[in-house]
Amino acid sequence: MADEVTDTEELPETASTFAETHPDVWDRYGDLGRACSQAGPLDDETRRLVKLALAVGAQSEGAVHSHVRRGLNEGLSAEQLQHVAVLGIPTIGFPKAMAARSWVTDLTER
Incomplete structure (x- = not known):
């Protein structure tokens, strides 16, 4: 399961704008979501x-x-x-x- 949203077209406007303006931060945020999902059973x-x-x-x-x-x-x-x-x-x-x-x-x- 992908807990992160990778397609910025699916995001609300504010999040989409942030993802486009700060792609490195957005990518790290997605990494954190994946790590948290995989951290347990x-x-x-x-x-x-x-x-x-x-x-x-x-x-x-x-x-x-x-x-x-x-x-x-x-x-x-x-x-x-x-x-x-x-x-x-x-x-x-x-x-x-x-x-x-x-x-x-x-x-x-x-």
């Missing part, structure tokens, strides 16, 4: 779900969208991705979990 699916959960907990709509998009491309189901938001209810609270669920739904109900 988790399989690809588990890593994607954990990264989605971290984005949910951080309340980062852009990161949630990114990990949902990647998860769908990697074969995860909408139900699996929605479950991550539901799991957040007792930890981050109902309102924040529902916000995250709406961000997941932005991409799973297209």
Whole structure:
């Protein structure tokens, strides 16, 4: 699984501009992502779900969208991705979990 985005056309405008302006920094950032992914025993699916959960907990709509998009491309189901938001209810609270669920739904109900 590629945790990094290599095609700058798929990036939001701000990230794409940064990647084009500072390619060495962007490349090192991608290297860090690959190293972190390979640093432990988790399989690809588990890593994607954990990264989605971290984005949910951080309340980062852009990161949630990114990990949902990647998860769908990697074969995860909408139900699996929605479950991550539901799991957040007792930890981050109902309102924040529902916000995250709406961000997941932005991409799973297209």
